[in-house]
Amino acid sequence: PGFSTRDFITDVSGRGVGMDVVKTNLDQVKGNLVIHSAVGQGTEMLLHFPLTLAVITGLLIDCEAETYALPLHYVSEVLRLSEGDILTEGGREVIRVRGTTLPLVSLREILGLPARAAVSAGRVTALVLHFREQRIACIVTRSFGTQELVVKAMGRQLRSVDYFSGATILGDGTPALILSVPDIFSAGRTGRGAQLLKEFGAGEARTKKGTILVVDDSITTRTMEKNILETQGYEVTVAVSGEAALAIVAEADFDLVVSDVEMPGIDGFELTRRLRQMERYAEVPVIIVTSLASDEHRRMGIEVGAQAYIVKGSFDQGTLMKTVETLIG
Numbered sequence: 001p002g003f004s005t006r007d008f009i010t011d012v013s014g015r016g017v018g019m020d021v022v023k024t025n026l027d028q029v030k031g032n033l034v035i036h037s038a039v040g041q042g043t044e045m046l047l048h049f050p051l052t053l054a055v056i057t058g059l060l061i062d063c064e065a066e067t068y069a070l071p072l073h074y075v076s077e078v079l080r081l082s083e084g085d086i087l088t089e090g091g092r093e094v095i096r097v098r099g100t101t102l103p104l105v106s107l108r109e110i111l112g113l114p115a116r117a118a119v120s121a122g123r124v125t126a127l128v129l130h131f132r133e134q135r136i137a138c139i140v141t142r143s144f145g146t147q148e149l150v151v152k153a154m155g156r157q158l159r160s161v162d163y164f165s166g167a168t169i170l171g172d173g174t175p176a177l178i179l180s181v182p183d184i185f186s187a188g189r190t191g192r193g194a195q196l197l198k199e200f201g202a203g204e205a206r207t208k209k210g211t212i213l214v215v216d217d218s219i220t221t222r223t224m225e226k227n228i229l230e231t232q233g234y235e236v237t238v239a240v241s242g243e244a245a246l247a248i249v250a251e252a253d254f255d256l257v258v259s260d261v262e263m264p265g266i267d268g269f270e271l272t273r274r275l276r277q278m279e280r281y282a283e284v285p286v287i288i289v290t291s292l293a294s295d296e297h298r299r300m301g302i303e304v305g306a307q308a309y310i311v312k313g314s315f316d317q318g319t320l321m322k323t324v325e326t327l328i329g
Helices: 018-028 107-111 181-188 194-207 219-231 242-249 268-276 295-304 317-328
Strands: 032-038 042-048 055-063 066-071 075-082 087-089 092-097 100-106 123-131 134-140 142-150 164-169 175-179 211-215 235-239 256-259 286-290 308-311
Touching: 018 032, 018 042, 055 107, 055 134, 055 175, 075 092, 075 134, 100 107, 107 134, 107 181, 123 142, 123 181, 134 181, 142 164, 175 181, 211 219, 211 242, 219 235, 219 317, 235 242, 242 256, 242 268, 256 268, 256 317, 268 286, 268 295, 286 317, 295 308, 308 317
Parallel strands: 066 175, 100 134, 211 235, 211 256, 256 286, 286 308
Antiparallel strands: 032 042, 055 066, 055 142, 075 123, 087 092, 092 100, 123 134, 164 175
16 A cells, blocks of 8 residues: 555545455455566566355354354465464564464454463464465464354444454354455564554554655635645645745745646745755655646646645545555655
């Protein structure tokens, strides 16, 4: 998400959305996406879709007295680990399987389940899972065989629940949730302390939000943009004209400038051009937000040195925030 090969952002491109949409939809249908690139030759994108989504072969597992099913095509093998098999590297728990180091995660911790089952004889069961040419080991309570499973949708209300892709009825009539392996990989990238590290990272991000100068002669627009940005944790200063903006940047440093085009005196294009002539602002990103939607005006935005061009007619809060995050985080 957020990766793009374009140097210039508009309201429809340059924000790294397209391929991420492909990936997200492939994950929902248990597909796979692999991209191979060769410098000077080109890029090959392989999209793999399952032959059927109605019936799968599932590995049945127990995790803290709850039964779940895992699509078998994600499972490489089942291991029994002793305490000595679990190592620590870089602050994360790992294991070594035939010369390869694999991250070790706990399904109980990922799902937030209370500890109820006792570990027998000091050994634990771990599943080696593979997804998009990556592998991890996932600790469960035990596994107990495979079974052909009819996949049932979880319903509209539960469609967005993390870590589960569907439900099924087992042979003995017991219902079981089907685990989403892509979600497990996503949660496991930071190891067993995934949630704590995620919260710490979110706190770090909040303290590192940048400073932004908003330039617009319309009090309605600049107030709206200021409120949107401040809600997300950015420090915002406003200017009512291009002249006022130049006076402000002469005394202060900003990480980003958001400017209208049509303003009395110095317009947004001229303001951007003058910023590019200042040593301190030669590389500071500029987002132009304007009602001018023609290709000619977009090209002018590129020529004066802006990094993004958003048309007010298609403006929404999400577009502005995604663009700001792409440029300064």
